Amino acid sequence: MLAGQLMDMRAMLHKHGVIFAYSGYVTEPVLSGVGEALKQKLTIDDADTKTLRSVFAVFVEQMQNIIRYSAEKAQSSPPSDQPSSALMEIRYGILTIGKEGDDYVVCAGNLVVRTDVDRLNSKLSKIRDLSRDELKALYKEQLRAEPEQGSKGAGLGFMEIARRASKPLEFDFTNIDRDHAFFALKATI
Amino acid sequence: MQNLEIPATARTPAVLFDFGQHQLKIKGESYPEDVTEFYGPVFSALDTYLANLGEGQCRFDFELIYLNSSSAKAIMMLMDKLDLAASKGATVDVYWHYDKEDDTMQELGEEFGEDLENAKFHLEKMAG
Secondary structure (H helix, E strand, C coil), X not given: CHHHHHHHHHHHHHHCCEEEEEEEEECHHHHHHHHXXXXXXXXXXXXXXXXXXXXXXXXXXXXXXXXXXXXXXXXXXXXXXXXXXXXXXXXXXXXXXXXXXXXXXXXXXXXXEHHHHHHHHHHHHXXXXXXXXHHHHHHHHHHHCCCCCCCCCCCCHHHHHHHHCXXXXXXXXXXXXXXEEEEEEEEEC | CCCEEECCCCCCCEEEEECCCCEEEEEEEECCCCHHHXXXXXXXXXXXXXXXXXXXXXXXXXXXEEECHHHHHHHHHHHHHHHHHHHCCCEEEEEEEEECCCHHHHHHHHHHHHCXXXXXXXXXXXXX
């Protein structure tokens, strides 16, 4: 029974071409570890240098998006004698890496607050519809710009993913409850 | 001033700043957990060095295999510091080495290079 259940789960992932799957709380050491295994697998697969670097680059940005922005999180209660920066906080998401024909695909999903959906949707639509040169220009502009409010990085992650991808980004949202939606982003390399 | 040498880790590049020889280098991969924590001390050492460079000469080599988007911002800030020193009279040569099989890193180098107005920019292919 147990083997059957897990085997079913594995078979479902396999059917979708998934080679790596991680669902759960993501931390920086998880990124390091899975990233190392991913590099090894791509090397064994004899992927060319550009493909290897691009798949890895997309993986890093997608993982860091979950770590920084997922709206589903577990927190330790704030210790009374510690500054709030000592608060432990981990965020939940799902990430898969697989193959579709000759292409590699990296998919990531996590909860977002519904009030962020419009902003994310228009930002990603814009990036998806740009030509390579337009994307390059926007990347450069953002590199010099102040990161937007709420950003914990350079605000370049989605653009970096789009630049590394060989096909337009795919993304989608589905409402979960009154406050949350599930956000999924797929990059093909 | 004291040289700055930080050995590479899986997620951070090696930093080799030989201030006496005026040869500075960053080499490896860059996707630190915390970009500010890693680049903060690198920026401070560079600031001190450049403030005293005057009309001297220096060479900066970037040999980066991979950098994430947060690191790209830090690299841009490094470039700005070098360009500013050059605008004040220093002779600064910036070498951007890229893996010939990864045109994304070549493009990124070109983009950084376009913004240098006073420092001299050189794009170099690394032997594969």
